[in-house]
Amino acid sequence: MMYTSRRNLLRLAGAVGVASVLAACGGGDDSGTGGETVSADDVTKALEEGGELLVWSWDTTIAPTAQAFMTKYPKVKINVVNAGTNQDQYVALQNALSAGKGVPDLAHIEYYALSQFSLAKNVADLSGFGASAYKDKFAPGPWNAVSANGGVFGLPLDSGPMVLYYNKEVFDKHGVAVPTTWDEYYEAAKKLHAADPKVYIASDSGDAGTTTSMIWQAGGKPYTVNGTDITINFADAGAQKYTALWQKMIDEKLLSSISGWTDEWFQALGNGTLATLVVGAWMPSNLVSGSPNASGKWRVAPMPQWEKGGTATAENGGSAMSVMEASTRKALAYGFLDYLTAGEGVKTRIDNGAFPATTADLNSPEFQAKEFEYFGGQKINEIFAQSSANVVPGWSYLPYQVYANSIFKDTAGQAYISSTKLADGLKAWQDASVKYGNEQGFTVK
Amino acid sequence: MTTLQQAPPTQPAVKRVKRYTTTPRKSITLTLATGVILLYSVVPLFWLIVNATKSREGLTDSFGLWFADGEFLLFQNIAQTLTYNDGIFVRWFVNTLLYVVVGAGGATFLAVLGGYGLAKFRFPGRGAVFAVVIGAVAVPGTALAVPTFLMFSEMGLTDTPWAIIIPSLISPFGLYLMWTFANEAIPTELLEAARVDGSGEFRTFFQVGLPLLAPGIVTVLLFTTVATWNNYFLPLIMLKDPDWYPLTLGLNAWNAQATTNGGEVIFHLVITGSLLMIIPLIAAFLLLQRYWQSGLAAGSVKE
Numbered sequence: 001m002m003y004t005s006r007r008n009l010l011r012l013a014g015a016v017g018v019a020s021v022l023a024a025c026g027g028g029d030d031s032g033t034g035g036e037t038v039s040a041d042d043v044t045k046a047l048e049e050g051g052e053l054l055v056w057s058w059d060t061t062i063a064p065t066a067q068a069f070m071t072k073y074p075k076v077k078i079n080v081v082n083a084g085t086n087q088d089q090y091v092a093l094q095n096a097l098s099a100g101k102g103v104p105d106l107a108h109i110e111y112y113a114l115s116q117f118s119l120a121k122n123v124a125d126l127s128g129f130g131a132s133a134y135k136d137k138f139a140p141g142p143w144n145a146v147s148a149n150g151g152v153f154g155l156p157l158d159s160g161p162m163v164l165y166y167n168k169e170v171f172d173k174h175g176v177a178v179p180t181t182w183d184e185y186y187e188a189a190k191k192l193h194a195a196d197p198k199v200y201i202a203s204d205s206g207d208a209g210t211t212t213s214m215i216w217q218a219g220g221k222p223y224t225v226n227g228t229d230i231t232i233n234f235a236d237a238g239a240q241k242y243t244a245l246w247q248k249m250i251d252e253k254l255l256s257s258i259s260g261w262t263d264e265w266f267q268a269l270g271n272g273t274l275a276t277l278v279v280g281a282w283m284p285s286n287l288v289s290g291s292p293n294a295s296g297k298w299r300v301a302p303m304p305q306w307e308k309g310g311t312a313t314a315e316n317g318g319s320a321m322s323v324m325e326a327s328t329r330k331a332l333a334y335g336f337l338d339y340l341t342a343g344e345g346v347k348t349r350i351d352n353g354a355f356p357a358t359t360a361d362l363n364s365p366e367f368q369a370k371e372f373e374y375f376g377g378q379k380i381n382e383i384f385a386q387s388s389a390n391v392v393p394g395w396s397y398l399p400y401q402v403y404a405n406s407i408f409k410d411t412a413g414q415a416y417i418s419s420t421k422l423a424d425g426l427k428a429w430q431d432a433s434v435k436y437g438n439e440q441g442f443t444v445k
Numbered sequence: 446m447t448t449l450q451q452a453p454p455t456q457p458a459v460k461r462v463k464r465y466t467t468t469p470r471k472s473i474t475l476t477l478a479t480g481v482i483l484l485y486s487v488v489p490l491f492w493l494i495v496n497a498t499k500s501r502e503g504l505t506d507s508f509g510l511w512f513a514d515g516e517f518l519l520f521q522n523i524a525q526t527l528t529y530n531d532g533i534f535v536r537w538f539v540n541t542l543l544y545v546v547v548g549a550g551g552a553t554f555l556a557v558l559g560g561y562g563l564a565k566f567r568f569p570g571r572g573a574v575f576a577v578v579i580g581a582v583a584v585p586g587t588a589l590a591v592p593t594f595l596m597f598s599e600m601g602l603t604d605t606p607w608a609i610i611i612p613s614l615i616s617p618f619g620l621y622l623m624w625t626f627a628n629e630a631i632p633t634e635l636l637e638a639a640r641v642d643g644s645g646e647f648r649t650f651f652q653v654g655l656p657l658l659a660p661g662i663v664t665v666l667l668f669t670t671v672a673t674w675n676n677y678f679l680p681l682i683m684l685k686d687p688d689w690y691p692l693t694l695g696l697n698a699w700n701a702q703a704t705t706n707g708g709e710v711i712f713h714l715v716i717t718g719s720l721l722m723i724i725p726l727i728a729a730f731l732l733l734q735r736y737w738q739s740g741l742a743a744g745s746v747k748e
């Protein structure tokens with residue numbers, strides 16, 4: 001079997017995908033309010049009449065929720081299909097869209113990838129379904145991610161407000177205080193590594209999602225998107241704060257080079273050689289199953305700050321569920337979507353380990369009081385909810401972020417393995433993203 | 446155009462066996478080199494067997510090339526692999542068998558038919574066919590996967606088992622191999638003798654040709670079986686419904702669960718599943734080995 005890199009596959013799919021984005025943009029109807037109108041009665045009727053729905057998702061909490069839904073509405077049959085994890089699924093979705101066959105009714109799409117599908121009008125605008133009224137139901141970060149130009153292109157499934165996970169045992173053993181600012185984080189990195197050369201404060205071998213989230217928290221706004229007019233700038237004040245700190249971390253070899261999400265990475269998180277992790281609030285379930293041997297050793301703290309006493313955070317990951325424009329049962333699909341993201345289904349999903357995006361659940365005493373054995377009985381949801389409320393507003397992703405992220409390693413990633421400076425690496429990423437966008441027919445500066 | 450190759454010279458019916466009492470020559474370099482290659486082949490297999498006996502914790506806490514202390518969970522792991530996700534692994538296993546039996550079996554049958562025809566019949570356009578086949582051998586299947594996908598989606602065949610089976614039926618390399626083998630293994634005089642005796646073309650093929658081709662058929666069958674069993678890229682783009690996944694995709698999906706929020710990390714099941722997946726291949730090789738002898742027709746014709 002020949003090995004085909006995921007990147008080449010993505011390029012191929014990207015070429016197919018973005019071309020169709022612009023074909024759709026040519027319509028001249030750039031306002032988001034172009035969706036159809038479906039009333040609550042229509043949805044109720046559709047649920048009573050029943051029918052089949054095809055849902056694409058890799059999230060393990062969807063299936064049990066669909067089961068509960070089918071018990072409630074016996075005439076509805078929901079097929080939940082895992083068509084691949086993140087990028088794999090987008091490739092599959094893009095293939096199905098270009099083939100015009102096999103497109104699901106509902107698809108799980110991460111926030112960073114959503115605009116690629118909404119701009120191409122592949123996903124339905126739900127503002128005419130009554131989704132606009134949900135603005136206050138969801139935390140600001142996720143809501144901002146699903147809505148654009150007056151349209152609503154999905155409902156938030158989960159969210160990833162960022163926090164600092166740290167291995168308390170390691171910090172205590174070496175007498176290092178848990179950092180509250182990025183300066184302290186840098187000092188802690190030095191102390192830990194000096195105390196035990198095997199220990200690193202974190203691993204980073206170049207990850208687009210982490211980098212953009214870090215810049216987001218620092219107040220950077222690298223992407224400005226206005227219809228098909230795009231500006232990319234990785235040299236604003238926020239980005240500079242991040243590159244100054246991270247360059248020091250790289251130069252002084254304070255970051256481990258283990259790639260994220262590999263077996264080796266889970267092993268290092270489990271045995272104390274990686275002392276912290278700055279990611280989204282969805283991480284606990286992965287830690288529990290990925291590094292079971294570290295149970296009781298990890299704790300959660302607020303994300304380190306750029307200014308002492310600050311509270312700014314960012315979103316990292318998190319996804320929406322969208323109704324596909326190609327679906328012939330949009331009212332029924334919306335009925336399930338409503339249940340899944342804003343109705344009774346949310347509780348089922350939280351019980352199965354999902355991290356919600358709904359303010360009512362984030363602020364509920366029951367949710368916040370939950371104690372986690374893996375985190376030594378800590379009430380970690382309190383910290384997550386606080387982080388969720390403090391996400392810096394006004395962030396946007398590129399309409400071709402899936403492609404842009406796929407070339408991150410080739411450009412910015414060079415800073416981790418060569419003498420290239422991170423700022424120059426980001427500039428290379430910026431240039432490559434600009435070039436690609438213009439080739440695809442966007443106006444990118 | 447190929448030239449028809451001469452059959453190998455016949456051997457005398459009775460071979461005089463000489464007994465040597467001298468010990469074979471030893472070569473340290475060769476022994477070492479063979480040892481290294483042996484290690485290289487066996488260590489990954491050994492690793493797989495050892496690690497299939499460990500729990501999630503044991504995988505990360507113990508030394509990779511030896512068993513974890515006081516842990517031998519092979520049977521629990523196998524049981525969990527077979528039952529996880531409502532026993533979807535078993536379904537994938539059956540799918541893979543289906544693709545192999547129909548796909549690789551069909552590919553072998555077509556290759557035998559085509560190879561025999563090309564080797565033993567003279568017809569206009571043989572040269573062109575040969576050029577196309579040689580060209581097709583040079584094109585990696587991966588390069589054809591996306592065009593095939595677009596074609597199949599036009600026909601509405603994607604996300605069905607046909608999307609895997611139909612492309613698997615085409616094996617240019619198998620055809621080429623059968624052609625060459627048929628050239629060597631079936632003396633044309635034998636076919637002429639059959640025709641003179643009044644046997645029809647099909648009867649000649651099935652009763653005279655096939656038995657002579659057996660070693661070649663087994664070789665092609667093994668090749669196509671391994672290719673179909675391990676096929677990854679084609680199902681990856683053709684199939685979205687996990688109910689039709691072959692094992693390669695299924696195990697990859699399990700592995701990818703680790704890289705997503707809300708996913709469960711099940712490396713121990715991926716490893717156990719991989720071990721279960723190679724057992725049938727090893728069995729196929731061991732079982733088919735005895736047919737793997739050539740020269741059945743040697744000495745059948747007086748030249």
